[in-house]
Amino acid sequence: MSAMILHSTTSDEDLLRLVSTGDESAFTALYRRRQGAIYRFALHMSGSESVAEDVTQEVFIALMRNGDRYDPLKGSLSAYLYGIARNHVLRHLERERSLVPITERADEEESFTNGAFIVEGDPLGDLTRNEMIETVRQSVLALPAHYREAVVLCDLHEMSYEEAAAALDCAVGTVRSRLHRARALLVEKLRATRQADPASNGKSLTRCIA
Amino acid sequence: MNCREFETVADDLARDRAPDAATRKSAVSHLENCAACARRLADEKSLEAGLRALAASYARREAPPRVEAALLETFREQSKAAPARAVREVPGFSLRLRWVAAAAAAAAILLIFALSATRVAEQTPPGDVQARKDKPAPPEEKKEKDEPANKRDQKAPPKKKRLVLLQAGLNSKKAARNRPATDQGAGDEIATRFLPLTSVDSLEHMDGGQLVRVEMPRSALVSLGLPMNIERADERIKADVLIGNDGVARAIRFVR
Numbered sequence: 126m127s128a129m130i131l132h133s134t135t136s137d138e139d140l141l142r143l144v145s146t147g148d149e150s151a152f153t154a155l156y157r158r159r160q161g162a163i164y165r166f167a168l169h170m171s172g173s174e175s176v177a178e179d180v181t182q183e184v185f186i187a188l189m190r191n192g193d194r195y196d197p198l199k200g201s202l203s204a205y206l207y208g209i210a211r212n213h214v215l216r217h218l219e220r221e222r223s224l225v226p227i228t229e230r231a232d233e234e235e236s237f238t239n240g241a242f243i244v245e246g247d248p249l250g251d252l253t254r255n256e257m258i259e260t261v262r263q264s265v266l267a268l269p270a271h272y273r274e275a276v277v278l279c280d281l282h283e284m285s286y287e288e289a290a291a292a293l294d295c296a297v298g299t300v301r302s303r304l305h306r307a308r309a310l311l312v313e314k315l316r317a318t319r320q321a322d323p324a325s326n327g328k329s330l331t332r333c334i335a
Numbered sequence: 336m337n338c339r340e341f342e343t344v345a346d347d348l349a350r351d352r353a354p355d356a357a358t359r360k361s362a363v364s365h366l367e368n369c370a371a372c373a374r375r376l377a378d379e380k381s382l383e384a385g386l387r388a389l390a391a392s393y394a395r396r397e398a399p400p401r402v403e404a405a406l407l408e409t410f411r412e413q414s415k416a417a418p419a420r421a422v423r424e425v426p427g428f429s430l431r432l433r434w435v436a437a438a439a440a441a442a443a444i445l446l447i448f449a450l451s452a453t454r455v456a457e458q459t460p461p462g463d464v465q466a467r468k469d470k471p472a473p474p475e476e477k478k479e480k481d482e483p484a485n486k487r488d489q490k491a492p493p494k495k496k497r498l499v500l501l502q503a504g505l506n507s508k509k510a511a512r513n514r515p516a517t518d519q520g521a522g523d524e525i526a527t528r529f530l531p532l533t534s535v536d537s538l539e540h541m542d543g544g545q546l547v548r549v550e551m552p553r554s555a556l557v558s559l560g561l562p563m564n565i566e567r568a569d570e571r572i573k574a575d576v577l578i579g580n581d582g583v584a585r586a587i588r589f590v591r
Contacts, residue, residue, distance in 0.1 A: 147414045149407065156403060164398040181398040185406050189413060219533070220581045258392050261385035280350070280383075281390040308346045312378045315385070 137202040141192050156185055159203065162282065163210050169277040170214045172266045176221070180213045200291035207292035211274060218270060264314040272307035279304050336361040341372045349379035529577060529586040544579040548590070 132140060132154035140158075143151035160181055167180035187209050188195075195205050265276055278289040279300065286304075290297045341362055347354065348362055366373045554568045577586040 149410060149414070152410050153403070153407065156406060160402070161397040165393050165396055168393065168396060178398055178402055182402050182406060186409060189406075189410055220583065254388065257385060258389050261382075261389045265386075265389070276386070280386045281393070283390075305343075305346055308379065308382060311382050312375075315382060316378060 138197055141188070141195060141202060144189060145192055152189060155188075159206055160185070162203070163206055166207060166210055166277060166282065167214050169265065169281055170211075170270070170273060171217060171221075172262075173221075176214070176217045180210050180217065183213045184209045201288070204288055204291035207278070208294060211293065215270060260315065260318055261311075264311050264318070267314065268307055268310060272303055272310065275300055275303040276307045276311070280308075336365040338365075338369060338372055341365050341369070342375070345372070345375050345379050348376060349383045525591045526575065527589045529588045531586050532576075532584050544577055544585065547576045547578055549574050549576055 132151055135143075135151070135154070137155065137158070140151045140155040144155060163184050164177050164181045167177035168174065171177060171180075184206055188206065195202060265273060265281075268276065274293060275289065278284045278292060279286065284292070286297045286300045289300045293300065336358075344354070344358060344362055348359065366376060550571045550573055552568070553564075553570045553572050556572075573590040575588050575590060576584050579585050
């Protein structure tokens with residue numbers, strides 16, 4: 126426990142150095158510091174908890190086995206981890222596209238979504254808010270992968286364009302243009318959803334979630 | 336500012352990332368006279384609010400504890416299997432001897448490896464190299480996708496040798512004949528180039544696989560968008576299917 130407290134102020138790079146010497150507490154500290162973001166990235170990208178879990182595990186196994194491949198001069202350790210996660214997610218998405226029926230995945234998503242977002246207090250307000258969040262979530266999931274990852278990193282994870290570019294291994298301009306296009310697609314999709322649903326016609330999404 | 340210029344900054348305005356005060360001021364004055372752009376900005380702000388709510392609803396989501404437990408178990412096993420990574424000081428002569436033996440073994444493997452690669456490279460004709468460039472990359476090359484690109488260049492030289500061997504393995508039955516679109520087999524076998532069955536992107540993310548020889552009716556060519564002689568539709572043709580480790584058929588080539 127004392128080692129964990131000590132590691133709370135240690136940089137990612139120093140923790141990785143300790144990991145390479147077999148320091149388990151350093152590995153644990155690094156994992157606990159970064160696993161949440163990696164898990165959420167994979168979850169936003171795939172819409173599946175099981176994929177997010179697998180990807181998180183694969184990322185940290187890659188780190189413990191090949192951590193020496195990380196070069197601090199080329200970006201932060203966080204961006205490096207996102208880069209590994211991204212490659213694994215894309216592979217999972219490719220496999221899923223070939224093998225898993227869409228209906229099954231939709232059932233799985235619905236089951237955890239309902240459980241995760243229900244809050245006591247204002248059931249009607251919560252329901253409306255949850256529906257809107259779900260609409261946004263589905264719209265993000267429906268984006269092509271290269272647009273989706275730009276939205277997930279820059280909007281949902283609040284990364285700068287530079288950080289996202291390092292994680293995606295592309296130019297800053299590419300991130301900007303993908304994000305711009307992705308947001309235009311999302312606006313179109315949400316506008317179409319509002320028009321298709323008479324119950325929500327005229328309501329502002331901002332109002333619903335405020 | 337006109338509508339086109341506004342379009343380029345609308346998402347930054349909604350996200351409070353407008354480049355500078357002058358741009359913001361110019362955008363605001365444009366909005367006063369353009370209902371379409373005002374609607375566009377309202378949509379962007381609505382989307383921004385939705386995305387923030389989505390992010391907030393996921394903020395506490397983390398990998399379940401079983402992932403940490405499994406990783407720690409793997410970490411301990413790895414530390415046991417490779418004690419040198421975990422030990423900071425070498426305490427005795429026996430351990431040093433083991434290092435010398437391991438280094439000697441590694442050197443021997445590298446020597447055999449280099450000789451094999453050289454021999455294969457000498458036997459591989461220039462025409463075959465061109466044909467290989469047109470094929471989906473071999474599985475070993477795809478493993479590099481595990482890591483961001485900035486790490487790949489560090490290992491470039493040894494990777495080339497391994498690629499030569501792998502490609503030679505795929506082409507082991509081929510002999511030299513400089514044909515642009517086909518490979519000539521060692522006997523009378525001629526193979527076409529590999530045609531992707533899934534997206535080219537999926538081939539890039541392939542992490543391994545194997546080649547399986549199959550027979551299929553000639554009519555199957557039509558489903559791949561290839562020309563077919565209708566009079567020979569009932570005949571069977573041979574093909575090699577490249578199957579990924581996930582069991583998905585990624586590419587096919589036809590063999591005669």
